[in-house]
Amino acid sequence: MTVIRCPGLLNCDVVEVPHGLRLLAADGRSYLLRGLSADRLAEGPLPAPLAHALDRLGLLRAGPTRTVAVVGSGRLAIDVAEALRGVPGTVVAELSDDPATERPGGSWQLMEDHSPSRLTPDLVVICPTDPLGLRPVLQLCRERRVPAMMAWCGPASAWSGPVLTESRPGCQNCLDMAMARRDPLWLATAAGLTGAASCWAGRSWIAGQVAGLVAAGCDEAAWAQPTWASWTPRGHSSAPLDPHPECWWCCQSGPAPVRAESECSAVSSSAA
DSSP, X not given: OOEEOSOTTBSSEEXXXXXXXXXXXXXXXXXXXXXXXXXXXXXXXXXXXXXXXXXXXXXXXOOOOEEEEEEXXXXXXXXXXXXXXXXXXXXXXXXXXXXXXXXXXXXXGGGGOOSXXXXXXXXXXXXXXXXXXXXXXXXXXXXHTOOEEEEEEOSSOXXXXXXXXXXXXXXXXXXXXXXXXXXXXXXXXXXXXXXXXXXXXXHHHHHHHHHHHHHTOSSTTTTSSXXXXXXXXXXXXXXXXXXOTTOHXXXXXXXXXXXXXXXXXXXXXXXX
């Protein structure tokens, strides 16, 4: 019998047994994890539901605390916030995108505060009800140098965008422009989805995506490759995002240049 002494984030010894691993708690209790090997345990990170259960049992080491702000007033924002609470060491701030809608953390304008004590999360997850909504929140995060990503869910589709960071190109603006270039009717399609109800399956998929991303680590190294993901009832996929050559967020520093109405400005003005 091989005893693995407190591997990784676990605050207990582990014994390899047939069909799984047995966790030996300090109080004498033990727990069987079926279907999990020592190699898989060493790879990490653990799935968010499993990590949450182990944390409640006191079997995880106390790790660093990260703060994630979820901006939105729809069902997607609620589901994402709930999933993030299951990630150990994560403090969730729920912020409203609408003055008429109350959220536990108040309004997203809290991040506009210029005082030293203003809210500065490790990551902001922006959940608009419209495909091109809440871009001003993303712009604020860019100005504050706070990593941020967008996620949207409609009646039969959903997507999560890349994490916006200042260390590398590839952002939501690039994705907006790529969609507009690929589909000349994208703006009309997005307008037609304004106010559309979100589906439960799509929301669950996005919530899992975001929880997994946060569990993997809220740092620049984890987000070195800009990626985006999409979901439909037929399946889901993820792909790297190439920076758009005309994206001023990625290609220039300072304020946005004034330019004639174009594909880029059309998307940005419609999103505002």
